[in-house]
Amino acid sequence: MAESSVTPARAPPESVELPVPQVENALRTMVLARVLDERAIALQRQGRIGFYAPHSGQEAALVGSALALRPPDWVFPAYRELSVALVRGVPLQAIVDQLWGNVNDLSKGRQMPNHFAFRQVHFVSASSPIGTQITQAVGAAMGMQRRKESAVTIAYFGDGATSSNDFHAGLNFAGVFRTPTVFFCQNNQWAISLPRARQTQSTTLAEKAEAYGFAGVVVDGNDLRAVYSAVSDARRKAVEGGGPTLIEAQVYRLGPHSTSDDPHRYRSDREVEEARRGDPVHRVEEELRSCGALDQAGIDRIWEEARSRVAQAVTAAESAGSPPSASLFEDVFATLTPRLREESEAAGTLPPEEGRSR
Amino acid sequence: MAESSVTPARAPPESVELPVPQVENALRTMVLARVLDERAIALQRQGRIGFYAPHSGQEAALVGSALALRPPDWVFPAYRELSVALVRGVPLQAIVDQLWGNVNDLSKGRQMPNHFAFRQVHFVSASSPIGTQITQAVGAAMGMQRRKESAVTIAYFGDGATSSNDFHAGLNFAGVFRTPTVFFCQNNQWAISLPRARQTQSTTLAEKAEAYGFAGVVVDGNDLRAVYSAVSDARRKAVEGGGPTLIEAQVYRLGPHSTSDDPHRYRSDREVEEARRGDPVHRVEEELRSCGALDQAGIDRIWEEARSRVAQAVTAAESAGSPPSASLFEDVFATLTPRLREESEAAGTLPPEEGRSR
Amino acid sequence: MSSLTLVQAINRGLAEAMRTDPDVVVLGEDVGTNGGVFRATEGLFKEFGAERVVDTPLSETGIIGSAIGLALYGLKPVAEIQFLDFIYPAFDQIVSEMAKMRYRSGGQFPCHVVVRTPYGGGIRGGIYHSQSTEAYFCHTAGLKVVVPSTPADAKGLLLTAIHDEDPVVFLEPKRIYRSVTGEVPDGDHRVPFGVARTVREGTDVSLFAYGAMVPAAEEAAAVLEKEGVSAELLDLRTLSPLDESAVIASVEKTGRAVIVHEAARFCGFGAELAALLAEKALYSLKAPVARVTGFDTPFPYALEQLYLPNTEKIVAAARAAVRAA
Amino acid sequence: MSSLTLVQAINRGLAEAMRTDPDVVVLGEDVGTNGGVFRATEGLFKEFGAERVVDTPLSETGIIGSAIGLALYGLKPVAEIQFLDFIYPAFDQIVSEMAKMRYRSGGQFPCHVVVRTPYGGGIRGGIYHSQSTEAYFCHTAGLKVVVPSTPADAKGLLLTAIHDEDPVVFLEPKRIYRSVTGEVPDGDHRVPFGVARTVREGTDVSLFAYGAMVPAAEEAAAVLEKEGVSAELLDLRTLSPLDESAVIASVEKTGRAVIVHEAARFCGFGAELAALLAEKALYSLKAPVARVTGFDTPFPYALEQLYLPNTEKIVAAARAAVRAA
Numbered sequence A, B: 001m002a003e004s005s006v007t008p009a010r011a012p013p014e015s016v017e018l019p020v021p022q023v024e025n026a027l028r029t030m031v032l033a034r035v036l037d038e039r040a041i042a043l044q045r046q047g048r049i050g051f052y053a054p055h056s057g058q059e060a061a062l063v064g065s066a067l068a069l070r071p072p073d074w075v076f077p078a079y080r081e082l083s084v085a086l087v088r089g090v091p092l093q094a095i096v097d098q099l100w101g102n103v104n105d106l107s108k109g110r111q112m113p114n115h116f117a118f119r120q121v122h123f124v125s126a127s128s129p130i131g132t133q134i135t136q137a138v139g140a141a142m143g144m145q146r147r148k149e150s151a152v153t154i155a156y157f158g159d160g161a162t163s164s165n166d167f168h169a170g171l172n173f174a175g176v177f178r179t180p181t182v183f184f185c186q187n188n189q190w191a192i193s194l195p196r197a198r199q200t201q202s203t204t205l206a207e208k209a210e211a212y213g214f215a216g217v218v219v220d221g222n223d224l225r226a227v228y229s230a231v232s233d234a235r236r237k238a239v240e241g242g243g244p245t246l247i248e249a250q251v252y253r254l255g256p257h258s259t260s261d262d263p264h265r266y267r268s269d270r271e272v273e274e275a276r277r278g279d280p281v282h283r284v285e286e287e288l289r290s291c292g293a294l295d296q297a298g299i300d301r302i303w304e305e306a307r308s309r310v311a312q313a314v315t316a317a318e319s320a321g322s323p324p325s326a327s328l329f330e331d332v333f334a335t336l337t338p339r340l341r342e343e344s345e346a347a348g349t350l351p352p353e354e355g356r357s358r
Numbered sequence C, D: 001m002s003s004l005t006l007v008q009a010i011n012r013g014l015a016e017a018m019r020t021d022p023d024v025v026v027l028g029e030d031v032g033t034n035g036g037v038f039r040a041t042e043g044l045f046k047e048f049g050a051e052r053v054v055d056t057p058l059s060e061t062g063i064i065g066s067a068i069g070l071a072l073y074g075l076k077p078v079a080e081i082q083f084l085d086f087i088y089p090a091f092d093q094i095v096s097e098m099a100k101m102r103y104r105s106g107g108q109f110p111c112h113v114v115v116r117t118p119y120g121g122g123i124r125g126g127i128y129h130s131q132s133t134e135a136y137f138c139h140t141a142g143l144k145v146v147v148p149s150t151p152a153d154a155k156g157l158l159l160t161a162i163h164d165e166d167p168v169v170f171l172e173p174k175r176i177y178r179s180v181t182g183e184v185p186d187g188d189h190r191v192p193f194g195v196a197r198t199v200r201e202g203t204d205v206s207l208f209a210y211g212a213m214v215p216a217a218e219e220a221a222a223v224l225e226k227e228g229v230s231a232e233l234l235d236l237r238t239l240s241p242l243d244e245s246a247v248i249a250s251v252e253k254t255g256r257a258v259i260v261h262e263a264a265r266f267c268g269f270g271a272e273l274a275a276l277l278a279e280k281a282l283y284s285l286k287a288p289v290a291r292v293t294g295f296d297t298p299f300p301y302a303l304e305q306l307y308l309p310n311t312e313k314i315v316a317a318a319r320a321a322v323r324a325a
């Protein structure tokens, strides 16, 4: 996987302090993600892609956490983590191709937009059922223990997912087996229309870790540096055998739950306006401006560049065709069964390749 | 449901202190249950019943908690709660009939021994899958809220069940909806071969309640009075709108997990011997002896009486026949479907009654 | 009578039941202020309040487990699962508890829970917003499984479900939530379980369908008619209990059967229909039984239209059956 | 060669796989010091230690979820679910994740988990220690479903499963864990998937069975032989992928089919076999297809013997088929 100048797959040397050039790099990714977010919503409205779940408001949590990871680590995402993929070196084009489910999509157009899978950077296939990635992240971490690999797994999930079966099972297994796992909960205050306060009665989500015998940490998810250091600490602890950590990054979902959602039905514009004041992208811009690393023109250029990259990727994705019909029958199993071959032929698709699917 | 002199369905007036006559009554139930436990294991070894899961060591927790309940309360049991049924007024015979699954079994021989259901005393049908009763207890408590009934539900479960999906969902719902529910965890230190310490890393099981925004309490489950007052307090709090409580009664499973289990494979005789010193039945005997309420002869009489009652019930249960063949097809639905009627006829059972099943 | 879409008919059915019976409560994710992600519960929160229209935490285990508790205690819960694809965290409660409660207690504890859930493809929902797994529930003794295909049936079957004494899995073909409109009786309209609906009569081939496949099969029957083939179409409405006699009688008349569903073929509901015919109508069969179904792959995204049964595929199968003999 | 019971053969299969491949790990409830409640993992903890034979907390969600994670990372997990009846807390992970992982990721993430679990009745286990719900898994695209009926197959199919690239649900007929003994090849014995075993050849009627029903069907064939009826018996071994051509070829020869399984009939696996015949062997069928199965009730306790298919019921169905034409 090639590219990208903006977003190196390698994190900076482990340190709680993110050096300024890294912050500037982070900003580029955050802006790219924000621009893509806005563009994708428009594309869905125009019927050009089928669905989109934005992550606006969560960029610092996403990019900050991803920067603290190392190449051997494994990411178990939900559906708002495309900036994590960017940080790990996934080309923008691969992400946009997934939104279309076109012939170039690495997942062969098998899933709705936002449900990414990028094997090469250990970005595990996302699914819609809430929380299922959490136990899987623990299992992969058990594998790292067995292979004595100095790495961690990180599971991304939302406030709503803390109510899921897998949250309970996953954190319990992690506690019992002391797995090198970082549980990264993006508490964006809403699970579709259910506010955080009615998701659970605990004061914080982080404190739920105590029920499983390990520590939970609350962090301001709008603060790139704070997130980076919280994840760095949790990662270091994990690889040193100190076991798992639950991090609750407090953020706010600025957009709708997804393009199918109308948030006006359940929350006030005022609440959103207030939350906008903490916009993590502006906060990083502000920092870089005030320390003199970037002036407004520099920031504008970052936005320009992002817009043009997104526009280019969209054009390319849209002009690529659909996956071939025969691909419908691939990857059910490693090799085609007689029944699938028969169905494929009956469907009038090209005769599927013999033997192993791609 | 008639009977029983020993074990009234009504609890004593709400009070943290159990009066001595009640303690004596409690002892009768505990002894009855202990005698039944020992007899049932022998019966299984002789092939006269199919299975048995003993509760020896848990009698004080069971009887103490049950005494704190009132008639309108609903009990959601696991499979070691026959003494709770006794306290609520279920005749011994009904319990023993269930062990046989004979024609008199109120559940029509539909389940393995220990999986009781006694509608009239709100003792809900027990099932084998671990933990499922926990969310159900919360739902019934939501019903009590809706009907404004001054009552509670109590869910019985083990240390192992704290790892179940329903524990997580049930306690979370209870916290959010502030339901009048008492979660009564009998931590008997083992889940088949898995010791408590490897079930979860939390220091106590009770503290898990905090993750759901309410209080957890640890109680010495070998102490009848302590259990009684813990449950009384939790009950009072619940009916007053104070929401749920998780009670961890620390006990020890003196016998095998069930008649299918050989505990020598995973725990030492010494551990069991040590635990025997805390035997809750002997502890109550000791109390009643030392306060002068009973002498050894009185205690012996209680054991005698229990033995003869159990012997009688066993004889009666064993001589009752099996449920009729046609009953196989009843209660799948409220009324027989055409397909079930056809299957019943094909099976050569008596033509099932028309229309509604019993 | 009112002219309603299918999802509106469901909404009216819920409101009707809640107005006439204070024991009816609705619970699920986003069913309250949001009115349901498909708007099936719109307005109920306002009319009946938070006590009867309960927004739950994100846990299907909790939704169905607590619905069972409500039912045992005596209320009439109607639980919404946001998509059938998300029912599996509650599968244990459904198959181990809800389905078996009455039986295992010897009839002491009935468990009349209604589980409503949108299902099926055709909405560009991909692998997790499109599945049809009715066969799992049909294979589970103790569950009734219902699938309406018209607004009137949607309301009538739902009201029957809510007042039924047994647990019901009520599958709503979301693809036709809004695309189908029809006259729906006002008030306490009920449609009985176990009775298929003859959508049209015919003599040459029997089409069996349910849910969103009914309109597709209707179209197919119209195309066939133009070709001189007289197709009979049965909308099964309740998959369990199944109106076996209607299925058999139809094939005894036509001698040919085309079974249509969106679900994967292998061990799908269509297998039971075909088996029934092989057992009880073998000598009437003039042609091999045909199944027009989803493929034995997970539900796709980009190639959804290739995956789904449609009018052309149904017509082709019926033609082949007629040609066979 | 060694003479082993079925459960011993499974135990040897596990040990063999663990010895030859350090990536194989076993996890589940009571699989460690206790050696499994049926002793299938006996001795493994001692030989391979707690890192490779993992006693888990009481959570099937956790067992399968973490097994999937192990597989994604590259190990070869073999998860034990104590009874098939207790698999449902993991059903979401199995049908939504394990079965679809390879597909949804376009082949990027294979998910070779083996889920071993004892299933079936005949042990006085009642409603929750007896069920046969293979149809749920067979209907789920992306899963392979395997059921051995002899010790040699138990080991051979298990080793194939562990080294397969796809997820496998491996159902062990616990009723014959110890009642059946047979010669089992030592070492890395493998039996391929998708190939039925012809237990005996015959010309008048085909019996199709798997698991604990195979011995019952064998007995039935012997009884029938005495009556002058020549029964062919196929042990299907892998339900998915199914050896369809063997099934069809047998009925093309005999013209009659009796399908045997313990599971409830409605939408059971037998429905798929019957459907297959109605689709692809209709003109060979001389008699209605018969299903000898459990009833459409939950699994009972006291009346277990009435519920279960047995030799007499199989013989009766075969006789009726032969008499029919």
Ligand SMILES: Cc1ncc(C[n+]2csc(CCOP(=O)(O)OP(=O)(O)O)c2C)c(N)n1
Pocket: A080, A128, A129, A130, A157, A158, A159, A160, A161, A162, A188, A190, A191, A192, A253, A257, C029, C058, C060, C082, C086, C089
């Ligand atoms: C098991 C399951 N139930 C329901 C849904 C429908 N659903 C999709 S997203 C969502 C809310 C998730 O909230 P949260 O975990 O806070 O994540 P966020 O969307 O806020 O990032 C729900 C209920 C689902 N995808 N999976």
Ligand SMILES: Cc1ncc(C[n+]2csc(CCOP(=O)(O)OP(=O)(O)O)c2C)c(N)n1
Pocket: B080, B128, B129, B130, B157, B158, B159, B160, B161, B162, B188, B190, B191, B192, B253, B257, D029, D058, D060, D082, D086, D089
């Ligand atoms: C979902 C599920 N998984 C596994 C089992 C098998 N099993 C029966 S009892 C048991 C241990 C239960 O331990 P605990 O909750 O502590 O209750 P105890 O038996 O100690 O009273 C297990 C694993 C089961 N019944 N249900």
Ligand SMILES: [Mg+2]
Pocket: A158, A159, A160, A186, A187, A188, A189, A190, A191, A192
């Ligand atoms: Mg959220």
Ligand SMILES: [Mg+2]
Pocket: B158, B159, B160, B186, B187, B188, B189, B190, B191, B192
């Ligand atoms: Mg225990």
